[in-house]
Amino acid sequence: MEFIIKISQFLLSLSLLIVLHELGHFIPAKLFKTKVEKFYLFFDVKYSLFKKKIGETVYGIGWLPLGGYVKIAGMIDESMDKEQMAKPPQPWEFRSKPAWQRLIIMLGGVTVNFILAYFIYVGISFTYGDKDYTIDSLEGGYYIENPLLLDLGFKTGDKIIEVNNEPVKSHTDVTKSLISAEEFTIERNGTTKKINLPEDFLGQLSSRKNRSSLFSVRVPFMVAEINDTMQNKGVDLKPGDVLVAINGRDLKYFDQLEPTLENYKNQTVSATFLRDSETIQRDLKVNANGKIGIFPAYSEEKFEELGYFEVTRKEYSFIESFGGGADKFVDQVAGYFEQLKAIFNPKTGAYKGLGGFKAIYDIFPDFWSWEAFWTLTAFLSIMLAILNLLPIPALDGGHVMFLLYEMISGRKPSEKFLERAQLVGFIILIALVLFANGNDIFKAVTN
Numbered sequence: 179m180e181f182i183i184k185i186s187q188f189l190l191s192l193s194l195l196i197v198l199h200e201l202g203h204f205i206p207a208k209l210f211k212t213k214v215e216k217f218y219l220f221f222d223v224k225y226s227l228f229k230k231k232i233g234e235t236v237y238g239i240g241w242l243p244l245g246g247y248v249k250i251a252g253m254i255d256e257s258m259d260k261e262q263m264a265k266p267p268q269p270w271e272f273r274s275k276p277a278w279q280r281l282i283i284m285l286g287g288v289t290v291n292f293i294l295a296y297f298i299y300v301g302i303s304f305t306y307g308d309k310d311y312t313i314d315s316l317e318g319g320y321y322i323e324n325p326l327l328l329d330l331g332f333k334t335g336d337k338i339i340e341v342n343n344e345p346v347k348s349h350t351d352v353t354k355s356l357i358s359a360e361e362f363t364i365e366r367n368g369t370t371k372k373i374n375l376p377e378d379f380l381g382q383l384s385s386r387k388n389r390s391s392l393f394s395v396r397v398p399f400m401v402a403e404i405n406d407t408m409q410n411k412g413v414d415l416k417p418g419d420v421l422v423a424i425n426g427r428d429l430k431y432f433d434q435l436e437p438t439l440e441n442y443k444n445q446t447v448s449a450t451f452l453r454d455s456e457t458i459q460r461d462l463k464v465n466a467n468g469k470i471g472i473f474p475a476y477s478e479e480k481f482e483e484l485g486y487f488e489v490t491r492k493e494y495s496f497i498e499s500f501g502g503g504a505d506k507f508v509d510q511v512a513g514y515f516e517q518l519k520a521i522f523n524p525k526t527g528a529y530k531g532l533g534g535f536k537a538i539y540d541i542f543p544d545f546w547s548w549e550a551f552w553t554l555t556a557f558l559s560i561m562l563a564i565l566n567l568l569p570i571p572a573l574d575g576g577h578v579m580f581l582l583y584e585m586i587s588g589r590k591p592s593e594k595f596l597e598r599a600q601l602v603g604f605i606i607l608i609a610l611v612l613f614a615n616g617n618d619i620f621k622a623v624t625n
Contacts, residue, residue, distance in 0.1 A: 180544035187542040189243070191555045193219060195291065195562055196246035202290030203248050203283055210279045213251035213270045220246055244535075244611075250283070254596045273593075277585045284577045291563035295510070298556035300503030306549050307493040308502065311349040311395055313338065315488030318396040319365075321433045326383055327392060331373050334433060337365040338393070348490070352393055354509070357516045380520055381527010397486055398422070399432045400475045401451070408471025409463040416453065417475060420484065423450035432474065439468040452484075510560050518564070534615030571596075571603025 197219055207214050214235050222229070222240035229238030240246075252271025267274045272283070319337040322328060338346055340363035341355040357380070362373045376382065399421040404410055423429050424438050424447050439447075442464045449462045462470050482489050494502045520528035533540075538558065543550050567575040576599070584590045591599075 183546055184539060184542050184544050187546070187551050187554075188539045191542075191551065191558060192243065192538075194555065195294075195559055196220075198290050198294055199287040199562060199566075200246050200248045202286035202288070203250070204286075206279075206283045206286045207248070207250055207272070210275055210283065211270060212272055212275060212279075212283065214248055215251055216247070216249035218246050218248070220244070254593060254600050277581055277590075281578065281581045281585070284574050284581060287574055288563040288566050291559045291566075292507075295556040295559040295563070296503055296507045298503075298552050298559070299506040299510075300499050302549065302552055302556070303494045303502030303506065304496060304499035307491060309489050309491045311487045312490055313346055313348060313351070316349070316395060317486065318431055321394040321396045321431070322392075323394070323433070324383075324392050326379075330375065331371075332362075332364070333366065334396075335366065339363045339365050339370065349393075349395060354513060356392065357513065357520055377525050378527035381530045384527065384531030395487060396431045396433060397476065397481050398430060398484065399435050400477060400480065402473040402475035405471040405473065408469075409465055410471050413460055413462065415451065415460060415472070418477070418480065419451040419453050419458070420480075421449060422452050422457070424448070426450075436468065439464050439470065443468050506556075507560075510557055511564070514557075514560055514564055530617070532614050532617055534611065534618045536615070536618035570606055571599040572607050573603065576600075576603050 200217060200219075204214055204217055216236045216238070218226075218238050218240050220227075220240035221242040221244055222238055223242055225241065226238045227241050229236055231237075250272045252267060252273040272280060275283075316337060319335040320332075322332045322334045322336065338352050340346060341352065341359050342361055343363070344355075346352055346355070359375055359379075361375065364371050364373060401415050401417055401419040401421070403417060404413060404415060421429055421435070424435075424442070426448070427438065429435060429438060444464065444466050446461050446463050449460050451458050451460060462472075464470055478489060481487065492502075517528070520526045521532060522529075541554060566573050567578070569575045569579040571577075571580075580591050580596065580599070
């Protein structure tokens with residue numbers, strides 16, 4: 179079931195982005211009376227799952243979900259239709275249109291992706307608002323389980339005070355800074371300490387077999403339900419009960435449970451739970467693996483009420499949401515450029531974390547959340563737009579690069595040159611796709 183939910187979100191998001199991107203090329207092409215021969219979701223190598231011709235355009239769905247395309251007559255693209263290009267130019271062909279019209283057609287896809295991302299962020303601001311954890315309120319600091327962070331000197335309970343000598347006020351400030359972070363200032367047991375990250379921190383992070391979360395907010399163990407096949411079936415516990423002690427030993431945080439139970443394998447322990455405002459005692463059996471067979475729950479409202487953190491919330495009116503959406507849009511665009519900067523700098527090793535379709539699939543949650551779906555779709559829309567703007571022949575950015583050269587110099591590159599450039603660009607793209615998806619396979623095999 180989890181797989182179905184994740185793959186459904188992945189395909190729905192991908193399909194939406196592809197169709198709207200290609201629509202961004204299609205609409206200006208039609209406005210400028212340019213013939214569009216095909217409009218496809220996914221690639222139709224050899225055959226199509228569906229196709230129907232309406233007017234002069236064949237609309238279809240291919241079987242290979244690696245993207246989509248519109249085939250515009252008289253344009254040197256991935257179809258490499260040399261037979262058509264060998265014929266005399268026709269008025270309804272792309273190559274016959276003025277350079278400024280061709281530029282608008284080529285920029286249409288990324289423009290739609292940017293606009294889509296912005297309006298999604300507007301909708302998220304209006305519907306969900308903003309919420310964050312204040313750093314000062316994280317009484318127990320962070321839970322650190324990532325081996326690389328532990329090797330660098332971080333410990334559970336550390337509070338992050340500064341990143342690159344800039345004060346951090348919220349949990350989001352910490353997570354956003356990870357791409358460019360060089361130095362952390364932490365508070366541990368009332369004293370401050372600086373921890374320097376190696377230049378290839380991102381590369382080391384990607385290379386580790388255990389890539390568990392970096393900085394996790396510490397919360398208590400709260401009961402969701404008891405596994406009815408485990409040893410504590412029938413114990414009188416209710417969803418929402420919070421574990422606070424084992425055999426009289428305080429247990430304030432979830433991360434303290436496993437090491438505590440290690441000492442009581444195959445034993446019965448006296449567990450203290452908080453139920454509403456009262457404490458209750460229950461005897462629990464610990465199995466040979468140090469487990470009690472109780473599923474944990476998460477409740478932001480409950481944990482905030484108990485004082486584990488303070489959540490700052492901001493709601494937006496309809497008008498205010500346009501400003502809130504703009505802030506989110508600008509932050510994400512700037513953040514993605516930071517990621518690209520790191521990826522193209524070999525010293526950071528960030529290229530080792532480059533992923534393909536499985537990496538994108540993995541970022542979707544295994545439960546259905548419209549907020550998460552739209553947030554991820556907006557991010558992927560920005561990613562698709564920026565990547566398509568890279569000046570690589572075969573990408574929109576490559577076409578734009580040659581069009582700008584033509585508009586500035588007054589000379590149009592020869593069709594033979596454009597064909598060769600398209601071929602080179604296609605080879606580069608195939609290499610990047612193979613590298614990214616190869617990384618996915620390597621990580622899956624080595625983990």
